[in-house]
Amino acid sequence: MVGYDVVVIGAGFAGLVAARELVKDGFDVVVLEGRDRVGGRSSTATLAGIPVDLGGTFVGPTQDAVIALAKELDCPTSPTYNQGSNLIRWRGKVRTYRGTIPRMSLFQLLDIGRIQWQFERLGRAIDITEPWAASSAKNLDGMTLDGWLHSVRAGSSSRDLLAIMARVTWGAEPDEVSMLHAVRYVKAAGGLDRMLDVVGGAQQDHFPGGTQQIANKMAAELGDRVHLRAVVSRIEWSDDAVAVASSGGVVEARRAILAIPPAHRLAIDIAPSPPMGYQQLAQRWPQGALSKAYAAYPRPFWRDQKLSGQALSDKGPVFITFDVSPSDDGPGILLGFVDSRGFDALPPEQRRKQAVASFAALFGPDAENPIEYLDHCWGAETFAPGGPTAAVPPGMWTQFGPLLRQPVGPLHWSGTETADEWTGFLDGAVRSGLRAASEVAATLRS
Ligand SMILES: Cc1cc2nc3c(=O)[nH]c(=O)nc-3n(C[C@H](O)[C@H](O)[C@H](O)COP(=O)(O)OP(=O)(O)OC[C@H]3O[C@@H](n4cnc5c(N)ncnc54)[C@H](O)[C@@H]3O)c2cc1C
Structure with a gap:
């Protein structure tokens, strides 16, 4: 057994940032990661010689923490390709449009504008730190996003657009997500436009070298403090000590940071059990499921037709696309967000066939024969499955929200x-990660 100041469980961005900050503060830290790589939901592969992100990809304005970290680690961003028209495949027809909201009938546009206004107005009454405390919290947490859309008589196009938003945001359907969660989540991102836009929004930039390089660089700085293939299965704790058992052995420390999604806390046997509510929170804060497909072509041929490579489709499995090609002349690379339902269970060849057919339905016959193809199903991962993030069902924020990051003795929560x-x-x-590190440093100093 070895004694550390802090053991960090999980080497995603949160865990690595927490560990890095604590090391900077002079603490003795060890990081236990169950996978054989760091990065968690940030994972970069190669397609046609180009780095492509299977998980976290884009960054945008006001995401100052990750942008500052990337800058510090010398990981440059590049603007997401946004020239020309976008495509929409809607009700069986493919059309072009510009901007975030597709060209629809005036009636549909008015309805979408009304729904967006009403949705964001609900956010004004909610404090993102304590959403359960709002006077509207119980009501909003008592219904799903879908239930709310029906209650405000949203038109079918508005409902379908919001369903696409739910799929790409939480990897879930509108009838699975609490309205309070939806409103708080969008407010935490600065509003629907900020969350969904390319220019001025969360998809504005991406990393030509991929996002995992940021995690890899943090892990390189931390050196042999990071232990891979160390699946944590049990934590024993007392007021001022933890003993963490993983497939790599047992480590002792004064504090632990669990930098893993709430749902994955369930796989760890914690003794003594945290107070009432913590177990229920982990059981009822499920991860959504989203998949991604990439197709590479000799060139980004759609750019010749003045198309941006961005598309929206009401028919899956690919329902949103982006152009992440490195240049006009190099390989053309289409990124597709894929509806995991029905897709993840297919054999690889069938998945490829269906995803490529979706690309071709949008971009024409030139998209039928990619030179390379790659997909990734986050919901089908065997270890720590799911993503992009939690799809929180009704009733959970008001019941368990206050416990989400409330420390239990020496156990601190991040992610x-x-x-x-x-x-x-x-x-x-x-x-x-920054918050958990400063919380732990303060308790250790005191
Ligand atoms: C398809 C997809 C697309 C996305 N797109 C974007 C995007 O464009 N922009 C954006 O900002 N975000 C995006 N995200 C979300 C982003 O990737 C995540 O918010 C972020 O990576 C989460 O980091 P984290 O450190 O909190 O958790 P994670 O990355 O999940 O890290 C947790 C780590 O803990 C490990 N772990 C879990 N249980 C244990 C255990 N028992 N023992 C040891 N280790 C354990 C896991 O293996 C993992 O490495 C996307 C995610 C997905 C899946």
């Missing part, structure tokens, strides 16, 4: 799900 700003995003993960 993007515990963040107040940009919850669910890379930026939220970084902010949660």
Whole structure:
């Protein structure tokens, strides 16, 4: 057994940031990561020789924490390709449009504008740090996003657009997510436009070298403090000590930071059990499921047709696309967000066939024969499955929200799900790591 000041469980952005800050403060830290790599939901692969992100990809304005970290670690961003028209495949037809909201009938546009206004107005009454305390909290947490859309008589196009938003944001359907969660989440991102836009929004920039390089660089700084393939299965704790058992052995420390999604806390046997409510929170804060597909072509041929590569589709499995090609001349790379339902269970060849058919339905026959293809199903991962983030069902924020990051003795909670700003995003993960590190440092100093 070895004695440390802090053991950090999970080497995603949150855990690595927390560990890095504590090391800077002079504490003795060890990081236990169950996978054979760092980065968690940030994972970069290669397609046609180009780095592509299977998980977290984009960053945008006001995501200051992750942008500052990337800058410090010398990981440059590049603007997301945004020239030309976007495509929409809606009710069986493919059309072009510009901006975030597709060209629809005036009636549909008015309805979408009304729904957006009403949705964001609900956020004004909610404090993102204590959403359960709002006078409207019980009512909003008592219904799903879908229930609210029906209650305000949203038109079918507005409902379908919000369903696409729910799929890409939480990896869940509108009837699975609490309205209080939806309103708080969007407010934590600075509003619907900020969350969904490319220019001025969360998809404005991406990292040509991928996002995992940021995690890799933090892990390189931490050196042999990071232990991979160390699946944590049990934590024993007392007032001022923890003993953490993993597949790599047992480590003792004065504090632990669990930098993992709430749902994954369930896989760890904690003794003595945390007070009432913590176990229920972990059981009822499920991860959504979102998949991604990439297709590479000799060139970004859609740019010749003045298309941005951005598309929206009411028919899956690919329902949103982006152009992440490195240049006009290099390989053309389409990123597709994929509806995991029905897709993840298919054999690889069938998944490829269906995803490529979706790309071709949007971008024409030139998209039918990619030179390379790659997909990733986060909901089907065997260890620590799910993502992009938690899809919190009704009733949970008002019952268990106050416990989400409330420490239990020497146990502290981190991870993007515990963040107040940009919850669910890379930026939220970084902010949660900074918060947990300062919380732990303060208790150790006192
Ligand atoms: C498909 C997809 C697309 C996304 N797109 C974007 C985007 O464009 N922009 C953006 O900002 N965000 C995006 N995200 C979200 C972003 O990736 C996450 O918010 C962020 O990576 C979460 O970091 P984290 O450190 O909080 O958690 P994680 O990255 O999940 O890290 C937790 C770590 O803990 C480990 N772990 C879990 N249990 C144990 C255990 N028992 N023992 C040891 N280790 C354990 C896991 O293996 C993991 O490495 C996307 C996510 C997905 C899946």
